[in-house]
Amino acid sequence: DAKTTQPPSMDCAEGRAANLPCNHSTISGNEYVYWYRQIHSQGPQYIIHGLKNNETNEMASLIITEDRKSSTLILPHATLRDTAVYYCIVENYGQNFVFGPGTRLSVLP
Amino acid sequence: NAGVTQTPKFQVLKTGQSMTLQCAQDMNHEYMSWYRQDPGMGLRLIHYSVGAGITDQGEVPNGYNVSRSTTEDFPLRLLSAAPSQTSVYFCASSGSGDYNYNEQFFGPGTRLTVL
Numbered sequence: 001d002a003k004t005t006q007p008p009s010m011d012c013a014e015g016r017a018a019n020l021p022c023n024h025s026t027i028s029g030n031e032y033v034y035w036y037r038q039i040h041s042q043g044p045q046y047i048i049h050g051l052k053n054n055e056t057n058e059m060a061s062l063i064i065t066e067d068r069k070s071s072t073l074i075l076p077h078a079t080l081r082d083t084a085v086y087y088c089i090v091e092n093y094g095q096n097f098v099f100g101p102g103t104r105l106s107v108l109p
Numbered sequence: 110n111a112g113v114t115q116t117p118k119f120q121v122l123k124t125g126q127s128m129t130l131q132c133a134q135d136m137n138h139e140y141m142s143w144y145r146q147d148p149g150m151g152l153r154l155i156h157y158s159v160g161a162g163i164t165d166q167g168e169v170p171n172g173y174n175v176s177r178s179t180t181e182d183f184p185l186r187l188l189s190a191a192p193s194q195t196s197v198y199f200c201a202s203s204g205s206g207d208y209n210y211n212e213q214f215f216g217p218g219t220r221l222t223v224l
């Protein structure tokens with residue numbers, strides 16, 4: 001079973017920030033939090049990952065709580081092309097992922 | 110770089126037939142894996158390989174075989190197709206190194222229907 005819990009769906013207005021939450025209360029000390037997304041029926045695409053510090057790249061920001069039991073992926077200015085299923089994954093080497101059902105994000109015009 | 114390529118894109122099989130799904134990567138990645146995705150579900154790991162000559166089972170290995178004779182190729186064989194194997198199959202690869210994370214690159218998928 002997936003080690004994470006995500007809401008099944010969310011809506012976001014185009015141009016606004018999309019904040020996608022993820023609970024991972026059983027995360028262990030050497031496990032990272034990874035975010036991938038799957039647009040339509042394509043293969044998943046890497047977004048960002050982190051251990052305990054907040055991370056930012058050209059696509060998104062990742063905020064991890066101090067106790068590491070939850071995190072939030074932030075897409076700062078969502079566009080229609082960000083409509084996808086977003087997966088939050090906890091794993092220590094970034095390889096043998098256990099995917100849950102993810103969050104289906106709909107960006108609305 | 111072509112990245113991760115998969116063939117065929119679509120396949121229809123009859124129950125009991127066998128076939129091989131091809132996966133290749135040109136990034137010199139050591140790690141390769143196969144996932145299946147059923148409708149409305151997340152991906153589930155079938156088999157993986159951490160290098161040529163080394164393979165291991167994932168979460169749902171029954172009915173599938175793999176081998177890794179080269180770094181570039183990681184074929185997935187269905188021994189005797191069953192309707193329960195109707196799914197979309199994704200291949201993925203990532204490198205390895207001194208740091209403990211490498212981005213996984215996924216192929217475009219093979220859509221398999223077993224009648």
